[in-house]
Amino acid sequence: MSAKKLGVAILGTGNIGTDLLVKVRRSPVLECRLFAGRNLSSPGMTKASLLGVPVSAKGFQSIVDRKDELVLVFDATSALDHVKHAPWLAEMGLVAVDLTPAKVGRMCVPAVNLTECLREPNINMITCGGQAAIPLAHAIKSANPSVKYLEAVSSIASRSAGPATRINLDEYLQTTEQGLQLFGGCERTKAILNLNPAQPCVHMQTTVMAKIAQPDLARTRAAVAEMVARIKTYIPGYQLILEPMVEGGRLVAMVRVDGLGDYLPRYAGNLDIINCAAIAFAEAYARQRTAPS
Amino acid sequence: MSDGKPTITVCDATLRDGSHACSHQITVEQVRAYATAAEAAGFSFLEVGHGNGLGASSLQVGESLVPEGEMLRAAKACLQHTKLSVHVIPGFATINREIAQAMEVGVELFRVGCHCTEADITQRHIGHVRSTGREAWGVLMMSHMVSAEVLLEETKKMQSYGAQGIVLMDSAGAYFPADVTAKVGLLAAKLEVPVGFHAHNNLGLAVANSIAALEAGARMIDGTGRGFGAGAGNAPIELIAAVLIKQGYTTSLDLYKALDAGDLAAKLFAGSLPESNGVTIVSGITGVFSGFAKPVQRVAKQLGVDGRDIFFELGRRKVVGGQEDLILEVADTLARRNKEAGKSPPAS
Numbered sequence: 219m220s221a222k223k224l225g226v227a228i229l230g231t232g233n234i235g236t237d238l239l240v241k242v243r244r245s246p247v248l249e250c251r252l253f254a255g256r257n258l259s260s261p262g263m264t265k266a267s268l269l270g271v272p273v274s275a276k277g278f279q280s281i282v283d284r285k286d287e288l289v290l291v292f293d294a295t296s297a298l299d300h301v302k303h304a305p306w307l308a309e310m311g312l313v314a315v316d317l318t319p320a321k322v323g324r325m326c327v328p329a330v331n332l333t334e335c336l337r338e339p340n341i342n343m344i345t346c347g348g349q350a351a352i353p354l355a356h357a358i359k360s361a362n363p364s365v366k367y368l369e370a371v372s373s374i375a376s377r378s379a380g381p382a383t384r385i386n387l388d389e390y391l392q393t394t395e396q397g398l399q400l401f402g403g404c405e406r407t408k409a410i411l412n413l414n415p416a417q418p419c420v421h422m423q424t425t426v427m428a429k430i431a432q433p434d435l436a437r438t439r440a441a442v443a444e445m446v447a448r449i450k451t452y453i454p455g456y457q458l459i460l461e462p463m464v465e466g467g468r469l470v471a472m473v474r475v476d477g478l479g480d481y482l483p484r485y486a487g488n489l490d491i492i493n494c495a496a497i498a499f500a501e502a503y504a505r506q507r508t509a510p511s
Numbered sequence: 512m513s514d515g516k517p518t519i520t521v522c523d524a525t526l527r528d529g530s531h532a533c534s535h536q537i538t539v540e541q542v543r544a545y546a547t548a549a550e551a552a553g554f555s556f557l558e559v560g561h562g563n564g565l566g567a568s569s570l571q572v573g574e575s576l577v578p579e580g581e582m583l584r585a586a587k588a589c590l591q592h593t594k595l596s597v598h599v600i601p602g603f604a605t606i607n608r609e610i611a612q613a614m615e616v617g618v619e620l621f622r623v624g625c626h627c628t629e630a631d632i633t634q635r636h637i638g639h640v641r642s643t644g645r646e647a648w649g650v651l652m653m654s655h656m657v658s659a660e661v662l663l664e665e666t667k668k669m670q671s672y673g674a675q676g677i678v679l680m681d682s683a684g685a686y687f688p689a690d691v692t693a694k695v696g697l698l699a700a701k702l703e704v705p706v707g708f709h710a711h712n713n714l715g716l717a718v719a720n721s722i723a724a725l726e727a728g729a730r731m732i733d734g735t736g737r738g739f740g741a742g743a744g745n746a747p748i749e750l751i752a753a754v755l756i757k758q759g760y761t762t763s764l765d766l767y768k769a770l771d772a773g774d775l776a777a778k779l780f781a782g783s784l785p786e787s788n789g790v791t792i793v794s795g796i797t798g799v800f801s802g803f804a805k806p807v808q809r810v811a812k813q814l815g816v817d818g819r820d821i822f823f824e825l826g827r828r829k830v831v832g833g834q835e836d837l838i839l840e841v842a843d844t845l846a847r848r849n850k851e852a853g854k855s856p857p858a859s
Contacts, residue, residue, distance in 0.1 A: 371571045371836050376629060384632045388605040408569055411602045415628040416829035425836035427570040460840050465813060466806075468570045472840055 223249035224504035225287050229278065229303070230294030231255030233380055233489055234317055236262035237481035238292055239271065241497045244480075247504040248497070251287045254280045265481070278303055285310045289507075290500055293317060296382055297389060304340055313503065314340040315496050319386065319393040328498040329353045329448045330401055336506055341499055345390050346488035347372035347409060348397040349495045350424035350456070354471055355402035357445035358428050358462070361437035362469075367429040368402045370394060373412040375419035378486035387411060404428075422475040422487035423459070433469045438462045442471055452498035453491050454478065518761040520731040522678075522707065523554040523748055525776060526586065527598055528740030530562035531802045533783035535573040539585045541779050542577075545736065546589035548775045552768040554748070556596040556620055559586040562741060562802055563833065564598030564624065565609035572802070572835050579609070583616040592763075596620035598650070601632045602833065606639050614643060622678060623669075624650030626831045627657050630665035634672045641673035648707075649674035652832055655685040655798055659697040666698055666706075676705050676731060681720065682832055684713025684742050684791070685798040691723040699728025707731030710746040712738055713795025715787065717746035722754060736776025737784055742794050742801025744785030749773030793819040797826025803838060810838050814846040817857045821845065 226248050228235045235255070239262070242250045253266040258275045266273045274280035281291060290313040293300045300320035307314045316323055323340025326332070330353055335341050343349065351370035359365050383390065394409035414420045439462050449456045455476030462471040475487030482489050525545055530537055542559065549557045559582050561567040561575045568575040575582070587595050595618050602625075604610060610621065621640040623633045633649055640647035649669025654662055666677045679694060686694075691708065698706045708724035710717035710733070721732055734751040738744030752769035755762050777784065785791070791804050799822050807825075811818035824841045 367570075369570045371569075371833075373834050373837075381631070384629075385635055387601045387632055388607065388635070391602070391605055392607075410569060410571055410833065412831060412833040413602070413626065413629050413632065414829070414831050414834065415626065420828070423837070423840075425571070427836075429570065460843055463839075463843075465839055466570075466809060470570075470836070470839055472836060 222508065223247055224289050224500070224507065225249055225251045226290045226292065226500060227252035227254060227281055227284070227288050228292045228294065229254050229281060231260050231262035231266070232294065233482055234493060235294040236265055237489060238294060238493050238496065239266055240480035241493055243269065245497060245501055247501050252280060252284050278306065282310070285312065288312055290315060290503065292496060297386065308339050315500060316340060316342045317492060317496055319345055319389045321393060321396070325397055325400060326495070326499055327352045327401060328452055328495050329445060330356050332499065332502055335499060336503055343492050343496050344397040345394045346422070346492045347390070347411060347424055348394045349491045350422065350473055350475055351394070351426050352397050352401045353445050353449055354426040354442060354473065355398050357441040358426065358438055358469065358471070359403050361441040362430045362433055364431050365402065365404045365428050366431065367406045368398050368404045369408045369410070369427045370398055370424060371410040371412070372422065372424045372488065373414050373420065374422050374488045375485045376413045376415040377419050378482070378488055379413050419483065419485040421485045422491070423472060424475070425470060425472040428469045430469055433464055435462060435464065438469065453494040455487055455490065516759045516761060517730060519725065519755055520555045521748070521751065521755070521762060521764060522556040522558060522596065522731055522733045523549045523735065524558045524709065524733050524745065525549070525735040525739050525748065527558040527560050528562060528735050528745055529780060530560070530575070531741035531805065532739050532744065532785045533780060534805050535561055535568065536576045537582070539577055539581060542582050542585045543589055544779055545775060546586040548772040550590050550593045551765065552752070552772045553763040553765050554593050555763060556594050557586060557590060558596045558598060558622070559583055560597050563603055564600045565604035565613060567600065567603045572833065573806070580612050580616060583613060583618060587617050594619040596622055599623045599636055600833070601625060601636050606636060610636065610639065614645065620646045620648065622648045622650045624652050624680070627651040627654045627662060628665060630668040633669060637669065637672040637674050646675055647673060648676035648678055650678045650680060652680045652682045653800060654679040654694065655681055655683055655690065656829070659694045662694055663697055663701055666702060670702055670704055674704060676707060677702060678707035678709055678731060678733070680709040681711050682800050683798045684711030684717070684795040684801055686720050687716065688719050688723040691720045692727045695724045695729050696727035705730035707733065709733035711741065711801045712743040712745065712787070713791045713801060717744070718750050718754065721746045721751055725760070736772050737780070739776050739780050739784060742785065742804045743787040743791035747773055790818045790822065793822040797822045799825045799830060800832040802832060803835060806835055806838050810842045814842045816842050816845045816849060
């Protein structure tokens with residue numbers, strides 16, 4: 219049976235990579251043929267070995283060595299590394315799903331532009347806050363043609379923010395803002411990220427705020443409800459906790475994201491959401507590839 | 512240092528913390544007038560900008576009336592001996608955008624802050640400021656929320672990133688003097704760099720806590736003209752000046768000019784001077800960021816709920832500064848709950 223599944227590799231064995239592994243193994247159309255990093259004794263690597271997944275500590279070289287078994291590579295390393303990996307993956311004809319904020323390839327939010335992304339050689343998953351906020355921004359825009367300004371604020375549990383997130387806050391903000399511009403059709407955007415250390419850990423929450431001359435609240439609510447339903451098909455823990463409302467001259471809507479609790483705790487909805495989005499893309503890619511034409 | 516009392520650096524945060532008190536509506540004229548008074552008073556630093564620092568003007572925490580570049584330029588033009596400083600919170604402010612602009616305007620001190628447990632997010636920003644030759648301090652906000660030992664661990668990180676001073680902020684006005692003594696005392700004893708304290712007056716203890724900080728070894732102290740700041744305001748800088756002089760600390764202050772700065776603040780910011788009220792007191796006892804007071808009052812009114820209930824719930828959730836969006840969610844939940852219970856909205 220496994221011959222029919224799409225052969226994928228996961229590069230990077232940290233939290234994101236390991237959580238992706240669990241999700242790939244559950245997928246009916248994806249098969250992890252390589253889990254590659256630098257350290258065979260990392261927790262992620264240990265887990266992969268125990269699961270019987272082929273592992274390698276040779277990093278990118280192991281992808282080159284096994285390229286014939288692979289179609290798609292999830293890159294969960296770092297933005298700096300992905301910039302190097304991208305041309306090599308392209309040369310080998312492997313589809314790159316980039317989970318770093320490197321922004322080499324096309325920005326993908328499955329609920330908004332999945333189909334258009336299926337022919338791209340390199341897909342960028344933007345940021346966790348971007349995956350939560352951008353679909354809302356897109357829905358708000360669709361109901362209100364004259365959005366003058368868009369803002370996305372995410373709060374995440376401190377424990378869910380690893381060293382890479384912490385050192386790259388500026389890149390996170392910039393990439394999220396670019397995503398909002400692109401999908402929200404709005405020149406002026408702003409992203410804000412808060413880390414909250416409360417115990418028990420807080421679940422990820424994202425608020426989208428917009429400045430609109432004459433907001434159409436009824437249409438906005440309908441558009442947001444439809445968008446949330448669409449997102450729930452690939453991110454089950456995505457919930458609208460504040461229906462669009464107008465307060466203090468701003469339109470506001472808020473979501474909470476409960477993670478699936480695969481490799482990471484359920485509060486880490488921020489890590490879950492970007493992985494769910496990456497899997498949604500990869501599965502759609504696998505299905506269209508095998509679909510009779 | 513005649514009788515062994517140390518030199519104290521006084522930091523004037525009026526044109527930054529005061530931003531919260533007037534919903535970020537500080538004008539260029541106010542900046543010019545107050546900056547001139549701060550210079551005359553001999554304060555070492557004047558902090559200017561949005562209440563949440565560089566890049567924080569937003570729908571989330573409130574939009575500034577005047578763009579920060581303009582505010583900073585206006586202040587800079589009035590200062591000679593008093594150095595211009597800014598508050599920087601990674602997650603709001605970025606190096607390439609806001610810090611770069613502030614450098615261009617000539618900001619001399621960058622006080623890089625974060626929630627009290629998250630020091631590692633300041634590493635790049637502090638490192639960047641130091642690499643350009645400017646001065647950088649580390650600031651821990653909401654420092655009432657964790658123990659002295661945790662604060663020491665976090666501030667040691669900031670020191671290792673290059674911070675040349677450390678400031679503990681009592682952002683919720685929740686400290687008692689004994690907390691100040693323990694926390695500032697430990698840091699002053701264990702860190703290589705000088706330690707400062709930034710008080711809020713939600714429990715009426717801003718001046719007392721500032722004195723406790725000085726006695727515990729703080730070498731920098733924050734204040735604002737007439738306490739113009741978030742929640743029930745800060746330690747009034749004219750009172751801080753009077754206390755320092757009376758107690759014989761060495762400072763660069765001119766007493767009368769410092770008193771004048773306080774009087775000027777009263778005149779300039781009349782109508783939005785902070786006051787102690789039920790909401791700011793509850794902000795203090797629940798340990799919720801003082802800057803929430805204005806938006807809580809606004810949202811409470813619109814949704815017909817009690818602002819004090821909002822603060823208690825926010826306190827239960829242990830929200831941090833910057834999470835102002837939760838005010839709306841909490842108020843919305845309370846409004847629904849009240850409706851289901853058949854409760855009528857509060858009379859005011």
